[in-house]
Amino acid sequence: MSPSLATFADALAGVVGAPNLRRDPDACWPYGYDNSRRHALPALVAHPADHNEVREAIRLCNRFGLPLVARGAGTGTAGAAVPPEGGLVLALDRLNRILQVDPANRLMVVEPGVTNRAVQEAAREHGFFWPPDPTSSDVCTVGGNLACNAAGPRAVKYGTPRENTLALRLITGSGDEMRVGVHTTKGVVGYDLTRLMIGSEGTLGVITEAVLRLTPLPEAKHTLRGIYRDIGAAARAVSAIMGQPVTPCALELMDRRALELVRDRAGASLPADAGALLMIEVDGAAACVDHAAEAVAAAARVDGALQVELAKTPAEVAELWQVRRALSPALRNAAPKKINEDVVVPVSRMPELIAGLEEMGRHHRIDIVNFGHAGNGNIHVNLLFDPEQGDAASRAERCLGDLFDLVLQLEGTLSGEHGIGLVKRDFVASEIGPEALALMHALKSVFDPNGLLNPGKKLPLG
């Protein structure tokens, strides 16, 4: 450890307390990765206790010129939480208090280290929930959800963190502290810094408190499953469902290749000629949800639908989900390496996307499996290959480039919820024009004049 780093570490220990500062590389090691599987070793990991300690830590970083990253649970898949090599990790696990649950005003005030699950449990006691529901919701933190604008299946009806967060307390890269946003569902005083912060992946500021907007728990939920001859028919069903007044609270797609992967595990219920599958959930008042489910089922019965089933019992619900549930374990074992993208296209363009992917898979000889949040047009594209096998890795890379080109042709976007991090950083300039990018870099400099906050993430390298 260099003398100046040691001085910094001692000063930081004075802020967070010596037991809350990790200096040993072995102790720091686990804080160097996230679910992108990338890794960089931080010099130090601090566990501040509260807003003030975060602020002082950031001010120290400015004094010493040390880069830092704020860290939740490290469940992100794009590398946004991978620290700057030799920098500081601010692990926010001690900022895990629920400060206020205010059902009368449909809001909840939390610190960033609280898990999504804990938020849901605290809200449920009062008859509410917070809509964002990433797959990792048992362990991921609200701070990470906000940093990445992480959503999940419910977003199709209830929106992403941007639509479900009212206000933030934060510290900028220069160590300034502020509250932005309002405690109400309307507010137009000042610029909307709340949404600017959300999805900025820790590059503009560190969130130390969030006012979450709560939604009343629906009384009842129904589950439907539609099986289609081909992806075109499934996409038409998605458009038909989204074109009628009942918006489902989940509208999940599996393509033909995904169905093939799970056929063995899926039980007898999957017809041999199934080319695509939709899992649909409809929620609402108990007295209305039957009708709502019928309306969605009617919309789902487009030409090319092989069966559209509505579960009547919990056992039937479990049976309908069996096919979808079999997918994740099947994918894990399908190939030594998997690139998992989360591109988005307008729902009407999904057939073009999937057709293009089939063509790309053949051309680049890559096994491609698609599933995802069809109601938002948010498709998880999985490229499966064995990197040990000849030029498979470079073929997969080229395939990925073609995928991104196609997505942009279809007026889509490169990431719906996983974020940019390190992994997609070099593709951002293909979606965002040079003038907007220059503006974003300039905004970053306003929040973080010394460039210390999560450098090299979110935006292409200047």
Next chain:
Amino acid sequence: MSPSLATFADALAGVVGAPNLRRDPDACWPYGYDNSRRHALPALVAHPADHNEVREAIRLCNRFGLPLVARGAGTGTAGAAVPPEGGLVLALDRLNRILQVDPANRLMVVEPGVTNRAVQEAAREHGFFWPPDPTSSDVCTVGGNLACNAAGPRAVKYGTPRENTLALRLITGSGDEMRVGVHTTKGVVGYDLTRLMIGSEGTLGVITEAVLRLTPLPEAKHTLRGIYRDIGAAARAVSAIMGQPVTPCALELMDRRALELVRDRAGASLPADAGALLMIEVDGAAACVDHAAEAVAAAARVDGALQVELAKTPAEVAELWQVRRALSPALRNAAPKKINEDVVVPVSRMPELIAGLEEMGRHHRIDIVNFGHAGNGNIHVNLLFDPEQGDAASRAERCLGDLFDLVLQLEGTLSGEHGIGLVKRDFVASEIGPEALALMHALKSVFDPNGLLNPGKKLPLG
């Protein structure tokens, strides 16, 4: 006209065409005001035809150092559209095309000069609507709605422009052009400049195209009216309504003084001891809306409710609305001068707000009438007085200062939808701290380095 202004005008005429440039002060005069009743005479008014002409006009302004404001219909009440004295008005009435209606993807692409009403009509043909519904929706423009984040009654269920806009095309103050946002309901590539632009009152850029997110039209709507002994009971009803799963699509309040004003016009249906009134609308699928309305009615029947009625026929709907409809004409004639604020507080704090207002009215001897969007806690506070009468104007000013202090104490915000413009500019610093304000000024400088875009609006003077 100074030689350099004349040179500028000739160059601008070359961009927009001479017939689309007003130089005569009499012709420019009507473009100097908005519904705040403030006025400043612009030197020139240009009517550009499209994005490219707007861009070239802004670049010319940069070359000559001339400030400018983009203008919709001038219906704003806070002075955001009042031009910089001696500057340029970019009247966007010719950018009034609906470029695309895409029901399959629930979106619509429009130019900023199209009226809110035209948007609704084009959407309705496909079974959709765009939620923002300011009172001026017949004439106000989408560009103005976005600039001010203007909402209306439906926001309680369907959100404001920030929740209902996917992407923008814009030109910054320095004349850079860009597209921001996505054509989909999810997207995390780059920073969220879309919401940063929305509500920025033309101080960051000029919007030349917007991708609006559409919502399916509900099949049916029911109207309810609750009459309460006092505002406390009405506020409890609002919290009870917002705490159950059916969110109404309008939840409008009138206080005791508002009821007194309309008693003569309101017909016999208003009980003598009415202390507050709620107008409630519930929409949804035809088969569900009866049940939904019953659920809301049950929640509305709190202790202190005098009557909660559900209209069964169009005639009954009209009768229930009669009291509310009588308010606007009554207010117009109630006093020579009216200050109309649109503060917001968390819904549970509304009784404290109204009690405080009653006290302020007595203390400052100002007649105060309150109504508004109770579901959002967004209360239109009307201070009525005769400025010719002694020190009434200065008493009203002091009363306004007390009101804003109280709103902030109650964790509220100074404006829910009217915006800041010129009128509330000097109060912003009481809500937003100095560090956040300095950041906002710095962001403004990034978008508009020469300070030409609507100078002196939205933020306190630097």
